[in-house]
Amino acid sequence: GENVEQHPSTLSVQEGDSAVIKCTYSDSASNYFPWYKQELGKGPQLIIDIRSNVGEKKDQRIAVTLNKTAKHFSLHITETQPEDSAVYFCAARAGGTASKLTFGTGTRLQVTL
Amino acid sequence: GAVVSQHPSRVICKSGTSVKIECRSLDFQATTMFWYRQFPKQSLMLMATSNEGSKATYEQGVEKDKFLINHASLTLSTLTVTSAHPEDSSFYICSAAADYSYEQYFGPGTRLTVT
Numbered sequence: 001g002e003n004v005e006q007h008p009s010t011l012s013v014q015e016g017d018s019a020v021i022k023c024t025y026s027d028s029a030s031n032y033f034p035w036y037k038q039e040l041g042k043g044p045q046l047i048i049d050i051r052s053n054v055g056e057k058k059d060q061r062i063a064v065t066l067n068k069t070a071k072h073f074s075l076h077i078t079e080t081q082p083e084d085s086a087v088y089f090c091a092a093r094a095g096g097t098a099s100k101l102t103f104g105t106g107t108r109l110q111v112t113l
Numbered sequence: 114g115a116v117v118s119q120h121p122s123r124v125i126c127k128s129g130t131s132v133k134i135e136c137r138s139l140d141f142q143a144t145t146m147f148w149y150r151q152f153p154k155q156s157l158m159l160m161a162t163s164n165e166g167s168k169a170t171y172e173q174g175v176e177k178d179k180f181l182i183n184h185a186s187l188t189l190s191t192l193t194v195t196s197a198h199p200e201d202s203s204f205y206i207c208s209a210a211a212d213y214s215y216e217q218y219f220g221p222g223t224r225l226t227v228t
Contacts, residue, residue, distance in 0.1 A: 097210040
C-alpha cells in the first residue's frame with residue numbers, strides 16, 4: 001500500500017521567515033496531494049491541494065510543489081505569522097474521491113516572535 | 114464550503130459501555146464517509162471507509178465487531194464503540210467525500226475518554 005513520509009517532525013521559524021515541509025510517497029498511481037493544518041483539539045483543515053497534472057500551485061502565502069518523477073511534494077509558507085503555528089499533515093491518494101487518503105506523520109510548526 | 118459536523122464533541126464513558134458518535138454532512142450528499150482515530154501527537158489512522166447503504170470496509174487490524182459503522186443515509190454515518198476500554202480513549206474524526214469534488218471534508222472530531 002501507499003506509504004507517505006514527512007519531514008521535519010518539528011520546525012521552528014521566526015515570524016516573517018519561510019517554512020518548508022517535505023513529503024515523499026511510494027505509490028506512483030497517487031494523483032491527489034492535499035495539505036492539512038490541524039490546531040489542538042480540532043479536526044484537520046485543508047489549506048491547499050494539488051493534483052498530479054500540475055507541478056505547482058499557489059494561494060497567497062502558501063504554495064505546493066509536486067515532483068512526480070521523484071515522488072515528492074512540498075509545502076511552502078512565506079512570511080510566517082504566529083497564527084501559522086499548528087501541526088501540518090501531508091497526504092496522498094490514488095484513485096477517485098471514494099479512495100482513502102494516506103497521511104504523513106505530521107510537522108509541528110512553531111512561529112516565534 | 115462543505116460542512117461536516119460531529120456529535121458529541123466530547124464524551125466520557127465507563128469501561129464496558131458503548132458509545133455512539135455521529136457524523137453529518139450538513140450541506141451536501143456524502144457518497145463516502147471515512148472514520149479516523151488519532152492518538153496524542155500522532156497522525157490520523159484510517160479505521161474504515163463506508164458507502165451509503167453498504168457495509169463498511171475496515172482497515173487491517175481494526176475490529177469490525179468492536180467499531181460498528183452505519184452509513185444509513187447520504188448525510189449521516191455513525192460509529193459505535195462497543196464494550197469500550199481505556200485503550201479506546203482517543204480522538205475520533207470523520208470525513209466525507211462527494212462525487213463532484215476531489216476534497217475530503219473533515220469533521221471537528223470527538224474526544225472519547227473511557228474511565
